Amino acid sequence: MKKLLTLAIFALLPFQAFAQKADKEQVQIFVEGVGGKIISIANEKVSESKKKEKIIAIIDSVIDADWIAHFVLGKNYKTATDVQRNKFVKLYRDFMINTYGPKFKNYNGRKFIVNEVVEQGSFSVAKAEFLPRDSNVPISVDFRVKKRSDKLVIVDFIAEGISLIETQRSEFNSAITQEGMDGFLVRLEERVNKLKKGEAN
Amino acid sequence: MRKIFSLTILFSLLASHVLAQSEKIDKKYIKPQIIMPQEDIEFEDYVRREPQIYDPYEKVNRKIYTFNDYFDRYFFEHVARAYKGGVPSPVRRGIRNFVTNLGLPMSAINSFAQGKVDNGLATISNFLINSTVGVLGIFNVAGEKGIIYRGEDFGQTMGHYGVNSGPYLVVPFLGPSSSRDFGGWVFDKGISPTGFNVLDIGNKENFIQSEYRLGINSLTAIDIRASLLEIVDDVRRESFDPYATVRSAYLQKRISEIQY
Numbered sequence: 001m002k003k004l005l006t007l008a009i010f011a012l013l014p015f016q017a018f019a020q021k022a023d024k025e026q027v028q029i030f031v032e033g034v035g036g037k038i039i040s041i042a043n044e045k046v047s048e049s050k051k052k053e054k055i056i057a058i059i060d061s062v063i064d065a066d067w068i069a070h071f072v073l074g075k076n077y078k079t080a081t082d083v084q085r086n087k088f089v090k091l092y093r094d095f096m097i098n099t100y101g102p103k104f105k106n107y108n109g110r111k112f113i114v115n116e117v118v119e120q121g122s123f124s125v126a127k128a129e130f131l132p133r134d135s136n137v138p139i140s141v142d143f144r145v146k147k148r149s150d151k152l153v154i155v156d157f158i159a160e161g162i163s164l165i166e167t168q169r170s171e172f173n174s175a176i177t178q179e180g181m182d183g184f185l186v187r188l189e190e191r192v193n194k195l196k197k198g199e200a201n
Numbered sequence: 202m203r204k205i206f207s208l209t210i211l212f213s214l215l216a217s218h219v220l221a222q223s224e225k226i227d228k229k230y231i232k233p234q235i236i237m238p239q240e241d242i243e244f245e246d247y248v249r250r251e252p253q254i255y256d257p258y259e260k261v262n263r264k265i266y267t268f269n270d271y272f273d274r275y276f277f278e279h280v281a282r283a284y285k286g287g288v289p290s291p292v293r294r295g296i297r298n299f300v301t302n303l304g305l306p307m308s309a310i311n312s313f314a315q316g317k318v319d320n321g322l323a324t325i326s327n328f329l330i331n332s333t334v335g336v337l338g339i340f341n342v343a344g345e346k347g348i349i350y351r352g353e354d355f356g357q358t359m360g361h362y363g364v365n366s367g368p369y370l371v372v373p374f375l376g377p378s379s380s381r382d383f384g385g386w387v388f389d390k391g392i393s394p395t396g397f398n399v400l401d402i403g404n405k406e407n408f409i410q411s412e413y414r415l416g417i418n419s420l421t422a423i424d425i426r427a428s429l430l431e432i433v434d435d436v437r438r439e440s441f442d443p444y445a446t447v448r449s450a451y452l453q454k455r456i457s458e459i460q461y
Contacts, residue, residue: 099439160454160457161453161454161456161457161458162450162453162454162457163453166449166453167446167449167450167453169449170254170445170446170448170449171440171441171442171445171446171449172441173445174442174444174445175441175442175445178442184441187441188441
């Protein structure tokens with residue numbers, strides 16, 4: 001019995017290794033796909049507002065905004081009431097996609113490649129490089145990816161070692177400490193309204 | 202005699218910074234408590250990676266931040282915009298190459314001090330090639346040939362040997378720093394012939410005489426500010442607390458530079 005079990009474990013080992021490798025490839029294909037779509041939209045000859053709209057839709061479909069909202073609230077998540085949490089999570093999605101989505105419309109570069117994928121705990125980090133149209137110096141951006149119910153989602157963008165969501169957590173935490181959760185939510189709501197009207201960009 | 206005196210002052214300044222911060226950290230440093238929902242063990246990785254924000258002088262730092270912000274909005278930003286708008290891009294590139302090249306010897310020394318021999322040699326070859334073939338560093342010939350290096354400073358060297366960043370500091374006119382990094386900056390600038398040149402390298406007869414130094418350092422500062430125009434605009438427009446955003450980004454960037 002013991003022998004059989006050992007044999008079974010050894011027999012499964014290569015599959016395990018294979019499964020992990022396949023995961024890395026999956027992540028690479030996923031991130032390159034997202035980057036490719038963004039670049040092709042950025043290069044399209046359509047109006048700026050149309051570009052913005054299309055890119056926001058892509059970003060919205062590939063990030064896990066709820067997870068990020070939960071993360072950026074950090075220690076304040078525990079102390080917030082259910083009403084505050086729900087309001088924040090709802091506002092955050094709009095804030096995130098409308099603040100960062102439009103930035104990608106300038107990514108009308110020549111090339112976007114993922115150089116490698118590394119495992120970090122329960123995340124995969126795709127180390128990507130983007131080559132702008134007017135420069136020979138590639139810009140490196142890391143995409144932190146995780147699996148959420150069999151679908152890959154992006155949870156962080158890390159540029160030059162600076163994580164977007166860590167920076168945001170620090171910023172939100174400081175703002176909440178100064179003006180309280182409700183005061184912060186009022187400001188966030190005002191911002192989201194402005195962003196949606198296209199005033200804040 | 203003057204050299205020894207200046208060096209002693211420099212070292213004691215630095216030592217007092219490092220000692221002061223290590224004592225303060227032992228006594229006062231409290232690890233930030235991040236309460237995470239238990240079901241989300243994946244948050245742990247981020248908690249581990251989180252830069253340890255130690256900002257005991259936050260009140261003063263915020264005041265200096267506001268001062269720097271005013272100085273920038275009403276003066277320096279305009280200088281940088283005029284520079285970017287008025288000086289053609291190839292000339293700006295030449296200026297950037299030139300000032301970057303002047304900093305390479307210090308960067309190479311710091312690389313070697315950290316045992317990063319390959320990077321040190323790559324830095325030296327950049328300096329030698331660009332200073333000669335690249336006409337005093339105006340053309341980045343080495344970079345175009347693919348000789349890539351990473352810049353290192355004395356703050357990174359101290360970080361490499363385990364010196365913590367110490368209290369976060371906002372330095373008037375210079376911006377975000379930490380006691381370790383500001384100490385490192387004073388050291389680098391103190392030794393460098395284009396800085397305070399306490400060792401009197403190159404005497405006073407050549408092009409790095411004091412009157413040129415002010416020009417070189419001003420150009421470096423304008424070039425850096427011009428390269429940050431869009432980022433600073435974004436932070437000012439988007440952040441709910443620009444002070445906290447800059448602090449977090451600075452500390453993360455330094456950790457990543459030191460870990461490399």
